Amino acid sequence: MVKSPIQQAEETKFSDHTVIVPPHRLKSVITHTTERGDIAMDVVARAEAALTEIRHEFRAWMISECEALEAARSAIRSRGQSGPTLHKVFYAAHEIKGHAAVLGFPLAGRIAGVLCRLLTYAPDPQLVPLAVIESHVDAIRAVVREQIHTVNDKTGKEIFERLAGIVENFLSQALGEAYAEIAGDAPLASNKTGG
Numbered sequence: 001m002v003k004s005p006i007q008q009a010e011e012t013k014f015s016d017h018t019v020i021v022p023p024h025r026l027k028s029v030i031t032h033t034t035e036r037g038d039i040a041m042d043v044v045a046r047a048e049a050a051l052t053e054i055r056h057e058f059r060a061w062m063i064s065e066c067e068a069l070e071a072a073r074s075a076i077r078s079r080g081q082s083g084p085t086l087h088k089v090f091y092a093a094h095e096i097k098g099h100a101a102v103l104g105f106p107l108a109g110r111i112a113g114v115l116c117r118l119l120t121y122a123p124d125p126q127l128v129p130l131a132v133i134e135s136h137v138d139a140i141r142a143v144v145r146e147q148i149h150t151v152n153d154k155t156g157k158e159i160f161e162r163l164a165g166i167v168e169n170f171l172s173q174a175l176g177e178a179y180a181e182i183a184g185d186a187p188l189a190s191n192k193t194g195g
Helices: 041-079 082-097 106-120 132-145 155-184
Strands: 010-013 017-020
Touching: 041 082, 041 132, 082 106, 082 132, 106 132, 106 155, 132 155
Parallel strands: none
Antiparallel strands: 010 017
């Protein structure tokens, strides 16, 4: 492979500042095709193959995410529901929400999303019943432990719907009329098809 000459950053100097425009090095690695939609399917296939090679590590990564959530729950148990301990729970749940689907546990991600919603919209997260937080943590851990890889698992789906219902009831009571502003984003409102 022949390396292209190193491009220098373009600099424009002004009296009080300098603007530096870095060279566009990514253009050399873009693959253009004549396929429909200009998608290089060989690149997609290589990416899928790479994911298949590391798929065996996904469960271990999810277990690690669950351990972080459990540590956050332990902090609440030992130090109480405070801003810092609730932030740890939120952060751990948010990580699971973001990673679970890619790691093959979309139901765990949906449950974590409901917990994040609760902690985001509760007017005073310190007043959220600990049992509700604990139920979410237990449900996420169970999904990973039982290796539930679909959102359509009958028991898992029922647990998700019950937790989402509890959260929406709590938020509607806690927020009163202000609940109308977030009601359309409720997980059950957007999941009428069973997705």
